[in-house]
Amino acid sequence: MRTRSQDEPALLRKIRRVAKGTPPSSTPRTVGLGIGDDAALFRPTAGHETILTCDWFLEGTHFLREKHPPDAVGWKCLTRALSDVAAMGGTPRCFLLSLALPASHTGRWLERFLRGLRRASRKFHCVLAGGDTTRHQKILINVTVIGEVPTGRAAFREGARAGDIIYVGGRLGEAEVGLSILRGTEGSRKAGNHRLRKHLYPEPRLALGQWLTKNRLVSAMMDLSDGLSSDLHRLCAASGVGARLDGSRIPLAEISQADRRRGFHPFQLALDGGDDYELLFTVPRRRMNRLPKSFQGVRLTAIGEITRDRKVALLREDGSEQLLAARGWDPFRKQV
């Protein structure tokens, strides 16, 4: 972790507290040497491969300075990268934090940001190992997560075969409703609201991903970050297959009549809503019976099957079939 400000000692002290809060790892000197040094050291576990993933979290693109509570920014910048580790069936070990801040945000905002980051770090046993800080007029965050998976056990987007059953965890579209609620308020937290919580404080499905790969149940897996309609296209492209979704089986967010009148369509939200961070995975038909109806409170739902042709089709409730357009989140099309 390098910082280069006159406030360097104070800034480093604040950031170090995030690392101190995390439980000690089982092996000695696994991580943690990076804060105040040029780089961090990580001692890999024998018989495991290392998972590497990084994610942007940028003001204006991924969050709004005036709308998103700082602790939610801290929580989410880490948990969305953890979701990538979940998608491979891995266990997170440590992370690097790259943080660029306006000088005005190195006080109270930073403290609240670090509080959310620390909560996520402790909850998911992912230790802050190092990073880089600098100044910028916008809040820029990049998080690299290092995880591990037993050698040969990782799940990928590729691997789905014709006839495999497509599953999703949880309900889809809730986080998109949460974002709309957030945009409509003047920065109010309303943490009690389930959809808002789902948008602000997503929970990476680490235990589910690990259980699925440990039991060799999935042929392909990814996390839903940009919306089912976009992400399923990616899984199919990586696997060289197509898919037929059964629209009636997609698990929808519960939308009140009042919200429906305000223009929320549960089906469209489930297809195109972003930030769900649920797992999308395919299961060979012969292994379906080993899959429970839910795992640690997360419902697992079969929503379609993999097909040989490379089209992604959607079967509507009225029996009609149409090609599914990728209409999920796209930074080159719209901002937060």
Added chain:
Amino acid sequence: MRTRSQDEPALLRKIRRVAKGTPPSSTPRTVGLGIGDDAALFRPTAGHETILTCDWFLEGTHFLREKHPPDAVGWKCLTRALSDVAAMGGTPRCFLLSLALPASHTGRWLERFLRGLRRASRKFHCVLAGGDTTRHQKILINVTVIGEVPTGRAAFREGARAGDIIYVGGRLGEAEVGLSILRGTEGSRKAGNHRLRKHLYPEPRLALGQWLTKNRLVSAMMDLSDGLSSDLHRLCAASGVGARLDGSRIPLAEISQADRRRGFHPFQLALDGGDDYELLFTVPRRRMNRLPKSFQGVRLTAIGEITRDRKVALLREDGSEQLLAARGWDPFRKQV
């Protein structure tokens, strides 16, 4: 590597070419699965620790869009992170590229950027393994490098003891002259100019760092990125020691009489100039005789010694001694 633009396939194809150009690693499936998947997989080498380091490279802070050639931006965003690996005595293995670009820069600029990045990737055997791309009005780059070092052999900033001799590799201050040359021209390359080349295309001292740690010659080590006066303070703080620099021994950039008249002072440049990416290290006195005068063309110069008190002092040529102020590069004080 995730991209989320409508141009996703084209953008990914371009970026993939960087990975393709790199030589295959010795172990099968070491890296490279990340481009187009949620995360990358890295197979660690037995008996080694993993080095993790990340570095911002931001338009306006670390480079100027109109002044820095795109291929130099590509080269330098990787090589400055590689310099952190060199400082620990490590060998780079792979890297993650986080890239945020204005839509206007996904064509020719991106191609030239990737050309420079690919050259560095090949030269230093560091394979592109994954990353994240998004849109932003400014060019934002963050690079995470993964390296390896035999377990227990890494060098740190801490470890210097009173009596140890302080060394630097190369000449100091040349890159700062190069930056001034660049700022004075209208984007002209002038690649033939040695100082400009040193600023635009720094060479991480990987072989030197590996040789020094392999032979257990150093008690502490770091790379000089912000200037000797700032970085030596950091090494001393981490080690809980002080230092006395012999001003007459610091290896200075060669500055012509014309440049001196333009205000370049070689001594000040050597103390406070940034971007040198040379190694600063301390050697226990009894091991000094094992150190060559130069290593692979990089001169190694003893410039002072570590002291017990925590002050950093500078002995001037006139025999006077003064405290050395940290006046190196600081993003909270000035921009590029």
